[in-house]
Amino acid sequence: MTEIRELLLSRIRDVADYPEPGVMFKDITPLLADPAAFTALTDALAEIAGNAGATKIVGLEARGFILGAPVAVRAGVGFIPVRKAGKLPGATLSQAYDLEYGSAEIEVHAEDLTGGDRVLVIDDVLATGGTAEASIQLIRRAGAEVAGLAVLMELGFLGGRARLEPALDGAPLESLLTV
Numbered sequence: 001m002t003e004i005r006e007l008l009l010s011r012i013r014d015v016a017d018y019p020e021p022g023v024m025f026k027d028i029t030p031l032l033a034d035p036a037a038f039t040a041l042t043d044a045l046a047e048i049a050g051n052a053g054a055t056k057i058v059g060l061e062a063r064g065f066i067l068g069a070p071v072a073v074r075a076g077v078g079f080i081p082v083r084k085a086g087k088l089p090g091a092t093l094s095q096a097y098d099l100e101y102g103s104a105e106i107e108v109h110a111e112d113l114t115g116g117d118r119v120l121v122i123d124d125v126l127a128t129g130g131t132a133e134a135s136i137q138l139i140r141r142a143g144a145e146v147a148g149l150a151v152l153m154e155l156g157f158l159g160g161r162a163r164l165e166p167a168l169d170g171a172p173l174e175s176l177l178t179v
């Protein structure tokens with residue numbers, strides 16, 4: 001494992017049985033509080049954005065906002081928030097999905113993504129892949145191209161990567177850490 005990956009892994013806290021019994025929650029707040037780790041993460045994700053030729057970053061509420069916004073600034077591209085339903089004031093596209101602990105619906109402002117965009121989706125954790133899959137569906141429905149998905153941590157045992165394969169349709173899935 002590279003030094004950067006070791007640093008990132010060391011700043012993620014495992015919290016057992018949160019938010020419900022049986023879930024091992026990956027808490028990224030110690031990483032966010034460490035400027036060296038947060039900077040290293042931002043730089044690594046911005047490099048992925050550059051390599052993917054992304055013209056926009058989509059961040060998934062809420063932790064995907066925290067990671068995705070500085071990456072967009074660093075990469076010199078726009079940031080588009082994909083929000084939980086009911087939070088965006090303009091005309092939206094919506095997509096329902098299930099996640100490791102429940103179900104939800106996400107939305108994007110339809111005007112934020114257009115035919116010429118290559119979109120990199122950023123989030124902290126890939127678990128079942130439900131959230132990421134719904135975001136990819138939203139991006140395609142908006143007429144934009146999916147440049148890839150980049151996450152800090154993939155929970156390999158939940159099978160998100162296999163689930164996302166058809167939706168990604170050849171676009172890369174980059175996870176900096178896999179557990």
Ligand SMILES: O=P(O)(O)OC[C@H]1O[C@H](OP(=O)(O)OP(=O)(O)O)[C@H](O)[C@@H]1O
Nearest residue numbers: 061062063099100126127128129130131
């Ligand atoms: O792969 P999945 O099974 O879909 O799970 C992953 C998603 O779950 C978490 O978000 P959550 O919905 O808990 O929202 P939060 O970021 O607002 O805490 C995480 O930040 C991912 O977005």
Ligand SMILES: Nc1ncnc2[nH]cnc12
Nearest residue numbers: 023024025026100125127
């Ligand atoms: N185990 C987990 N830890 C942190 N975020 C998550 N999102 C879905 N499952 C998660």
